[in-house]
Amino acid sequence: MSSQLFAEGQCLTTYSCTLENWEVPCSLSYYWRLLGSNQDTLKAWNVQKNAHLCDHYYPACPRPELTLGVRKHADPLFLTVLMQDEIGGLQVLHENQWVDVPPIRGGFVVNIRNFLQLSEFLSFDTVSNDKFKSNKHRVLANRIGPRISVPCFLNGPVPSSKLYGLIKELISEGNPTPYREVQLDKYIAKFLSTGLDEYQGLDDYYRGKKILQGD
Numbered sequence: 001m002s003s004q005l006f007a008e009g010q011c012l013t014t015y016s017c018t019l020e021n022w023e024v025p026c027s028l029s030y031y032w033r034l035l036g037s038n039q040d041t042l043k044a045w046n047v048q049k050n051a052h053l054c055d056h057y058y059p060a061c062p063r064p065e066l067t068l069g070v071r072k073h074a075d076p077l078f079l080t081v082l083m084q085d086e087i088g089g090l091q092v093l094h095e096n097q098w099v100d101v102p103p104i105r106g107g108f109v110v111n112i113r114n115f116l117q118l119s120e121f122l123s124f125d126t127v128s129n130d131k132f133k134s135n136k137h138r139v140l141a142n143r144i145g146p147r148i149s150v151p152c153f154l155n156g157p158v159p160s161s162k163l164y165g166l167i168k169e170l171i172s173e174g175n176p177t178p179y180r181e182v183q184l185d186k187y188i189a190k191f192l193s194t195g196l197d198e199y200q201g202l203d204d205y206y207r208g209k210k211i212l213q214g215d
């Protein structure tokens with residue numbers, strides 16, 4: 001029987017309370033501190049305000065070799081905190097190899113998402129950037145199932161035509177960003193209208209490259 005974790009009554013309630021009390025205030029502040037930015041910018045971007053929980057339900061698959069649970073992708077906005085059940089199947093792309101992310105009871109997976117990578121580009125040199133990058137991941141289909149996972153997406157600002165990218169106090173002449181500013185509504189529209197594994201994320205905003213249609 002799968003998903004014992006989620007069958008234990010209070011699990012989701014506990015999870016969302018934990019996120020509310022711990023994750024949102026702490027983990028984002030932590031990344032923000034690593035950026036060298038102050039908490040006012042974090043508040044100004046409303047990163048902590050716009051989070052949602054999502055349930056993924058992966059039925060048992062009789063021919064897992066023919067398909068995937070979720071195709072390769074990087075999450076688009078700030079941070080994802082994910083609780084997965086004991087079935088497993090999540091993999092992360094590391095040095096061109098797919099590496100299993102085994103479920104750890106009571107543990108969360110934290111994915112850096114593209115927007116946090118963009119912010120990070122504003123504050124560190126290229127070497128540091130490589131350490132603090134949004135990751136590509138996927139989920140394998142499994143004969144055993146169902147598998148359940150519950151990501152909490154910390155989305156940051158509500159999509160609008162406002163431009164994001166430069167954390168002004170972190171920019172200096174010797175530390176320019178390779179990315180143009182991002183208009184969040186266009187960025188999200190492109191994410192939603194593109195196949196997960198075709199989605200180029202921040203590549204569209206890399207300076208010198210042709211950007212979105214109509215830009």
Ligand SMILES: O=C(O)CCC(=O)C(=O)O
Pocket residue numbers: 056070075082084090137138139149151
């Ligand atoms: O189900 C999982 O473990 C990961 C799902 C995922 O990658 C996502 O929701 O963005």
Ligand SMILES: [Fe+2]
Pocket residue numbers: 073074075137
């Ligand atoms: Fe994801």
